[in-house]
Amino acid sequence: MPQPRAFGYMRIERGTPAEQSNHLCQEMAAFVAGKGLTLSEVFVESDDSASSAFAALIDALRGSDVTTVAVPSVRHFAHMQGVGIAMMELIETETGASVLIVATPDSASAI
Numbered sequence: 001m002p003q004p005r006a007f008g009y010m011r012i013e014r015g016t017p018a019e020q021s022n023h024l025c026q027e028m029a030a031f032v033a034g035k036g037l038t039l040s041e042v043f044v045e046s047d048d049s050a051s052s053a054f055a056a057l058i059d060a061l062r063g064s065d066v067t068t069v070a071v072p073s074v075r076h077f078a079h080m081q082g083v084g085i086a087m088m089e090l091i092e093t094e095t096g097a098s099v100l101i102v103a104t105p106d107s108a109s110a111i
Helices: 018-033 053-062 081-095
Strands: 005-012 038-046 068-071 098-101
Touching: 005 018, 005 053, 018 038, 018 068, 038 053, 053 081, 081 098
Parallel strands: 005 038, 005 068, 068 098
Antiparallel strands: none
């Protein structure tokens, strides 16, 4: 039987090196693996994107059996902690998914 899946979400700023975003993905994958999950897709919000990765994440959660979202830190939802917490609560109330915060020193300062 395959492991349950998790989605990831992160926000990167313009000019962020690919190695740094890859490292964040690896951190999230290792973190969810420790919880018995497989990271199946990562939604990446960027300054120069025309579409919303957050909206795509909500849609994907509603249309799948995934019930967990990993994020490097609350700051990846928004620069202001209160807004980030509100976005995290929106995921939980609108989709029923749990949000796991990885929160390593690297992931917290990556945006």
